[in-house]
Amino acid sequence: MPQNGRVPPIKVLRVITRLNIGGPAIHAILLTSALDDGVRFTSTLVAGTTAPHEGDMLDLARARSVEPIVLPALGREINPLDDLVALARMVQLVRRLTPDVVHTHMAKAGTVGRVAARICGVPLVVHTYHGHVFHSYFGAAKTRVFLTIERALGLLTDRIIVVGDGQRDEIAGYGVAPPGKLESIRLGLELAPLLHAEAARGRLRQELGIDASTPLVGIVARLVPIKAHEAFFDAALRIREALPRVEFLVVGDGERRQALETLVQRRGLSPAVR
Structure with missing residues (x-):
């Protein structure tokens, strides 16, 4: 009223x-x-x-x-x-x-x-x-x-x-x-923080000590089953055959962290995955 x-x-x-x-x-x-x-x-x-x-x-x-x-x-x-x-x-x-x-x-x-x-x-x-x-x-x-x-x-x-x-x-x-x-109703995104993203280009490589000429492939996702990180690591193995110097970044955390770390070791990807 x-x-x-x-x-x-x-x-x-x-x-x-x-x-x-x-x-x-x-x-x-x-x-x-x-x-x-x-x-x-x-x-x-x-x-x-x-x-x-x-x-x-x-x-x-x-x-x-x-x-x-x-x-x-x-x-x-x-x-x-x-x-x-x-x-x-x-x-x-x-x-x-x-x-x-x-x-x-x-x-x-x-x-x-x-x-x-x-x-x-x-x-x-x-x-x-x-x-x-x-x-x-x-x-x-x-x-x-x-x-x-x-x-x-x-x-x-x-x-x-x-x-x-x-x-x-x-x-x-x-x-x-x-x-x-x-x-x-599609989700709205806050784009303002991304408008000047170009200024940050190269900062992550610098922080991680990765050379600018090294190919870099990343995945940003929770470490949970539905995100299917196995597919990412399958692709990583194939990419390394063509680009031996490539490195991979996994950004995220979750219940499968330990299992995925073990998987990376078992597949021989540890030197290339961060």
Whole structure:
């Protein structure tokens, strides 16, 4: 209701499973910061905890004046007790903050956040798919379970946002939601830091002591199964046959770090990989 002739800001509660290093966390932080002018919108960000092997994006959040509310029980792995605790805490939080919109990101937050929002009667429930686990992640039985859950959650959701038209077609094809409920919105990128990137050319080579004439090939990705670093190292072996002096940079961290270091040694790539 208007107060003193003014329409109160729309209150957005954004929920993400964890603020691990990656695109979804950056997106959630930037959205929370941008939709928080106190006039049209106020935004609150809720996040679970990162795993011990993961870095986080808390520095970016603080730089954007975003102070997330952390729910320790909200985590990536399935744990029935923790998941029930997370749901109970989320219901308490939603009832206290009385948001107009609950917008969830990533699978676990999408489950806990959407169920809590419906329990509390939130007017608008939105979920963003930054990717999905409907193929290439798990075996057939586990994938069917996740699909069943996501289809049920789709019924609880007013609008589902996907980050590209191809993903929209996939989500619709899996029966998660009808096409009319899906909205394709491509992620915005902050290009300002890249406008003067040319000035930094050669700096990394200098820091690593790599000669300017040495061919350099890199991969920037989390060290997790879906990123398929094996394909990068397969290509590295073939490239070295043609360019013996080439060097390779692997930028990232994650649960597969030790396994990939072992793989590099086993394939004889250690002298060429950093």
